[in-house]
Amino acid sequence: MSIEAPLLIILGPTASGKTRLATRVAHAIGGEVFSADSRQVYRQMDIGTGKDLAEYVVDGMPVPYHLINIRDAGEKYNVNDFQHDFAAVYQQVNSDGRVPVVCGGTGFYLYALLKGHANDTVPVNEQLRPELESLSTDQLLARFHATDSAYHALADISTRKRLIRALEIATFLHDHPDAEVGFGSESPVYQADIFGLAPPVEVRRQRISDRLAARLKQGLIEEVQSLLSQGINADSLIYYGLEYKYITLHLIGQLSFDEMHARLETEIHRFAKRQMTFFRKMEKDGLTINWIPDEWPEAEKIAYIIRHYGEFKSGLAGSM
Known part of the structure; x- marks a missing residue:
């Protein structure tokens, strides 16, 4: 598959400000945002997945987005589905001459785009x-x-x-040592200019705690209760992890509110740490991530990304 426009990727752990920065970069350069988040694909799972759809309006103009709200809550979605859906949308955005701005914290999904990894040929082992x-x-x-x-x-x-x-x-x-398992040989591998957001740990932890408190006030528990009331079983919501797991356990009586809040906050902190570990793994595997200092003003971050991406794209064109 011939890939034309390189991806502009903005990654980072939860609460690092990815969505806000990605939408503003996309607005500035005529881009469209591709979500690389394993849970934002689900409808009616808005607060817990941090879709922050209000961020997709910049200076009164909507920023087009993709791979958000494309599956019903309760369904399963995996990296192979993501690769397929991404490729289909990419073709359209690329043909329109728009810039594909990828935003997300699901490192495995990003890795799949850049290394072509897939594992759908390995069956579930029921035993x-x-x-x-x-x-x-x-x-x-x-x-x-x-x-x-x-x-x-x-x-x-x-x-x-x-x-x-x-x-x-x-x-x-x-x-099955002789099994032919395709780790992505059929999947397109995209050229990408990658930017990373990594606030200092103490800053990240405070943002996570503040954001969790805000989302609980915004109706996070009510969101999970609504999903349960629609007939989505508890096990399905627990499967999604983090907010949906612990709030479901609270709603079915297995955790008090205080226990739920404490355990959820701890697990989100741990999750952010695991995200950073995976991003460092990506670097060890040869992927260059341009880390942007957290203290830079937003305008400086945007200008840096746009300039760097332009140089990256020109460099690719010059090497062809």
């Missing part, structure tokens, strides 16, 4: 899953590191759910 679910996260990690396969260097183990899937894939490859 192994219950055994893995019964293990603690530490036990799962120990088991993962005790195995070896070509998949290990690519695996995303940033959450318990992904760790279980990684173990499932690693086990399959161990048991």
Whole structure:
């Protein structure tokens, strides 16, 4: 597949200000925002996933966005779905001469765009899953590191759910060494200029705590209750993790409000740390991330990104 316009990627951990910066960059250069977030694809999951749709209006003008609100809550969505959906939208945006501005914190999705990784050929192991679910996260990690396969260097183990899937894939490859598993050879690999936001840890932690408090006031619990009231079962919401997991546990009586709040806040902090770990892994795998100082004024960040992307795009054109 011939890829023309390089991606302009803005990544960072939760509460780093990605969406606001991406929408303003897109507005300034005639771009459209592609969400690279594993949960923003779901309708009616707005507050908990941090869609911040109000940010997509800049100076009174709407900024087009994609891969948000494309699936019903309760459905499953994976990296292979994302690659397919992204490619379809990219073709249209590229043909219109618009700039694809990718914004997200799901490192595995970004990695899939840049390295072409996919694992849909490995089936779910119905016998192994219950055994893995019964293990603690530490036990799962120990088991993962005790195995070896070509998949290990690519695996995303940033959450318990992904760790279980990684173990499932690693086990399959161990048991079927001759299996032809496509880690993305059929998927387009995009050229990209990558920018990263990484506020100091203490700043990030304060933003996470403040944002969680604000979202609870905005109706986060009511959002989860509405999903349950529509017939989406508790297990499906727990599957989505973080806000949907802990608030569901609170609503079905397994956690008090204070217990829910404390555990959720802790888990979001841990999640942000895992996101940064994955971004550092991307760098070790040869992907250059241009980290933008948090203290820069917004206008300086925007100007830097636009200038750098322009030079990056010119450099690609000159090498052809």
